[in-house]
Amino acid sequence: AQSVTQLGSHVSVSEGALVLLRCNYSSSVPPYLFWYVQYPNQGLQLLLKYTTGATLVKGINGFEAEFKKSETSFHLTKPSAHMSDAAEYFCAVSDPPGANNLFFGTGTRLTVIP
């Protein structure tokens, strides 16, 4: 069965520092990969996704993620954290690729320290 692992349920960074949120998946066939962000009392919002093609994917709000097949990873990064980035981040995969149902990681809560 497909599983998604997000290392670190809580990550704290200083404002202006690099943000790195980790995501690994288990699948013999590369799935489609997604990062969602959830602000308090709001629905999940798509940050970015990888389906095919270029492995470095750029998303909204300055976030990007790189698909590394050899490492079965899809880590999310942002060069400089902003206070407004504080939220819950979820990594998800669709397996088989293109299927509408998603498998989610447990989420990482990002705190940005002023």
Next chain:
Amino acid sequence: GAVVSQHPSRVICKSGTSVKIECRSLDFQATTMFWYRQFPKQSLMLMATSNEGSKATYEQGVEKDKFLINHASLTLSTLTVTSAHPEDSSFYICSAPEATTTDTQYFGPGTRLTVL
């Protein structure tokens, strides 16, 4: 982007009663919607796929007689938790793809159910 709403946002009910949660796509039609359940500090777990005009498809281990799903129109799916028990207390989230060919889901804000 597309908007999905859920109602109510929070509900508290007594054990043994039934609770209905609505999921609406506000500015697009959705022939398929998905219902997820999220326990504290855990992943969102797919419960079922709601199909407009036909029966829902349930994931393994999800009781279809307990979690009734009705997708009566292209913009509305409902999840009814029947004979609710405290262990049904959870955060229920729905999602919908904007079109059948897209791989992007739009999520509702979720409904917090507490069963006393």
